[in-house]
Amino acid sequence: YRSGxxxxxxxxxxxxxxxxxxxxxxxxxxxxxxxxxxxxxxxxSNLRANVFFLLFFWRGGLVILNGIGRYRENKLARxxxxxxxxxxxxxxxxxxxxxxxxxxxxxxxxxxxWVPGSGGSIRLASDLQGVFVVSRPEKLKLQSVxxxxxxxxxxxxxxxxxxxxxxxGADYKSIGFDLVGYVEQSEIFHFGDxxxxxxxxxxxxxxxxxxxxxxxxxxxIT
Numbered sequence: 469y470r471s472g473x474x475x476x477x478x479x480x481x482x483x484x485x486x487x488x489x490x491x492x493x494x495x496x497x498x499x500x501x502x503x504x505x506x507x508x509x510x511x512x513s514n515l516r517a518n519v520f521f522l523l524f525f526w527r528g529g530l531v532i533l534n535g536i537g538r539y540r541e542n543k544l545a546r547x548x549x550x551x552x553x554x555x556x557x558x559x560x561x562x563x564x565x566x567x568x569x570x571x572x573x574x575x576x577x578x579x580x581x582w583v584p585g586s587g588g589s590i591r592l593a594s595d596l597q598g599v600f601v602v603s604r605p606e607k608l609k610l611q612s613v614x615x616x617x618x619x620x621x622x623x624x625x626x627x628x629x630x631x632x633x634x635x636x637g638a639d640y641k642s643i644g645f646d647l648v649g650y651v652e653q654s655e656i657f658h659f660g661d662x663x664x665x666x667x668x669x670x671x672x673x674x675x676x677x678x679x680x681x682x683x684x685x686x687x688x689i690t
Contacts, residue, residue, distance in 0.1 A: 470513055472587075473511070474486060487499045489514075489516070489520060490517075499520070503521065503524050503527055509529060509530070510527070510529035511531075511532065512529065512530070512532065513531075513532035513534065514534075518532075519549070522549075522553065522556050522559070523552070525552070525556045525557075527558065528559060529558075529559050529560075530559065530561075531559055531562070533562065533564065533568065534564045536549065536565065538610070538670045538671070539670075540567075546571075550577070554576070554577055554578075559579055560581065561577070561579050561580050561581070562581050562583040563580055564584065564673075565672035566582060566672070568672075584673070587678070588675075588679050588682035589679050589682060590679075590682050590683050591657045591679055591683045592654065592657065592658070592683075593658075593661065593683050593685055594657060594658040594659060594660065595661075596658070596661065597660065597661050597662075598661065598662065599618075599619075599622060599624055599627050599660055599662045600627065600628040600659040600660040600662070600663060601615055601627060601628070601664050601665075602629075602630045602663075603630070603631050603632055603666075604631050604632065605636045607669045607671075608632050608638075610668040611666040611667070611668040611669055612668075614666035614667040614668045614690065615629075615645070615664065616643060616644075618664050618666065618688060619644060622662075622688075627644060627646065627664070628646045628659040628660060629645050629647050629648065630648055630656050630659055631649075631650055633647060633649040656676065656679075657680065657683055657685060661685060662685070662687075662688060663677075663680040663685040663686065664687075664689075665677045665680075665688070665689045666690075677689070
């Protein structure tokens with residue numbers, strides 16, 4: 469959806485530059501210099517990039533806030549983000565998760581807008597029968613209990629996990645997780661006809677869940 473936003477801005481005549489903040493020292497330095505000295509609109513998305521941009525509290529811009537749900541039980545992390553948001557009176561903040569929107573609004577954070585989701589895409593599904601999950605290494609650690617619960621409820625011994633490499637380090641094979649690694653976005657639904665959205669990561673409504681609904685897959689959630 470970030471690429472879609474950049475495309476839309478270019479169609480409106482904007483010259484858009486994308487900087488991967490943590491792609492390396494040069495990339496981080498470039499972002500630092502542009503925020504300090506180039507007075508053009510800046511948009512940040514991704515929690516680490518947001519925290520970095522919020523440190524420049526005198527600078528205007530748009531923060532697309534996501535990824536806070538996993539810190540719901542971490543009071544210190546949420547307090548830090550809250551303080552940063554309250555300091556950034558010149559920024560607009562688009563919050564995707566309604567619980568986060570309500571939480572920060574209750575503390576008087578200004579410039580908040582609730583922008584639910586990012587739309588859905590119809591992706592080609594597979595003729596294969598099977599159960600699969602789309603995840604990432606850091607997400608899978610928190611979702612594994614929920615996935616095993618779903619496997620037990622469905623009475624299946626194996627489940628395909630898209631987006632996590634077999635060399636991720638954890639022994640997922642022993643609990644029936646078939647890791648197929650990273651695939652192109654257009655191919656993430658090529659591994660079965662039943663899409664499971666596990667709990668545990670606290671991310672609100674995941675983009676892949678919306679895409680699965682739009683694509684006509686059988687969807688199982690808690």
